[in-house]
Amino acid sequence: MTEIMNPLEFRISSGDLVAELKSHAHQPGTNNRLWPGLTIYRFDEPAAPLWEEVRELHLCVIAQGRKRVTQDGVAHYYDPFTYLAISGNSPFLTEIVEASPEKPFLSFGLQLDNELVREVSSDIIMERQTTAFTTTRPVKDAAPASFVSALDRDMMDAILRFLRSLSTGADRRVLAPTYLKEIVYRALQAEQYGRLVERAALESASNPVSAIIAYVRDHIAEPLTVSEMAEHAFMSPSAFSHLFRDVTGKSPYQFVKEMRLNRARELLVGDETSVTQISKAVGYRSTSHFINEFRDRFGVTPRAFADALTGGELPPVGRVRQA
Numbered sequence: 001m002t003e004i005m006n007p008l009e010f011r012i013s014s015g016d017l018v019a020e021l022k023s024h025a026h027q028p029g030t031n032n033r034l035w036p037g038l039t040i041y042r043f044d045e046p047a048a049p050l051w052e053e054v055r056e057l058h059l060c061v062i063a064q065g066r067k068r069v070t071q072d073g074v075a076h077y078y079d080p081f082t083y084l085a086i087s088g089n090s091p092f093l094t095e096i097v098e099a100s101p102e103k104p105f106l107s108f109g110l111q112l113d114n115e116l117v118r119e120v121s122s123d124i125i126m127e128r129q130t131t132a133f134t135t136t137r138p139v140k141d142a143a144p145a146s147f148v149s150a151l152d153r154d155m156m157d158a159i160l161r162f163l164r165s166l167s168t169g170a171d172r173r174v175l176a177p178t179y180l181k182e183i184v185y186r187a188l189q190a191e192q193y194g195r196l197v198e199r200a201a202l203e204s205a206s207n208p209v210s211a212i213i214a215y216v217r218d219h220i221a222e223p224l225t226v227s228e229m230a231e232h233a234f235m236s237p238s239a240f241s242h243l244f245r246d247v248t249g250k251s252p253y254q255f256v257k258e259m260r261l262n263r264a265r266e267l268l269v270g271d272e273t274s275v276t277q278i279s280k281a282v283g284y285r286s287t288s289h290f291i292n293e294f295r296d297r298f299g300v301t302p303r304a305f306a307d308a309l310t311g312g313e314l315p316p317v318g319r320v321r322q323a
Helices: 014-024 114-128 153-165 169-174 176-189 191-206 208-218 226-232 237-248 252-270 275-281 287-298 302-309
Strands: 029-031 038-043 047-052 058-064 066-071 074-078 082-086 092-098 105-111 146-150
Touching (some): 014 038, 014 058, 014 105, 058 066, 066 082, 114 176, 114 208, 153 176, 208 226, 208 252, 226 237, 226 252, 252 287, 252 302, 287 302
Antiparallel strands (some): 029 038, 047 092, 058 082, 066 074, 082 146
């Protein structure tokens, strides 16, 4: 009897990741223009130790070569069979220990937006529905600052799809955010990340900004003012605005606008609803205002974006304004 194999066993390999990173690593050192928060590294020889620091959750994946990272006195070695996760806000020392012209060191670092991590963490917590995340353990003990995890085929497949989607305008806008979310999901499913998910739950329960973000998501079609959001957080508008900016890096107004536009893009991908109906569904009372802000954010009008999904061509990626 012939055994049926999983297609993924043949579809992906570490060699695929090497080839993909080589195609983007046009110069030795750092290459970081492909996607916000993404840096691709290539070294043809070992490199001296260098101090670095990240502010958000960071994934470091090696396709070829070997690297040592030291944080809080703990040294981690990782290679093509593992990846390193760093939770941020703590300096660390990096050193390329294995690289040559014949087999250059190839890797990438991917900074993951805190809000995306919180969103995926919340989904995981709601799915598990266990009491493990309702304990009163202090947040400072919730997760290690960094650790090495196995790079399994599911994670490698998600990474490859993400990197390959960055080559064309339509894939970059439509598919890349979905694949990025899958990467976060795969990372948070790792055994070591149980405490990171727990920390996200504790932060969500104790942080009024997280509760307001959830409120905005549920009321995206309604008028939302800073005063109203502050009232739901039981804070003054001024204090709430300061706290919101400290946590998210954006003003409440800017954050809500981005949530509306990102939701509109999702609706354009999966729905045949008119632009006017979509603008109302995400809280815009003026369709022309919605069209102008969508174009400012994504570089195209909503209609042009929708048409591109059915066979058209989006303008060059460089026209998209990154917030």
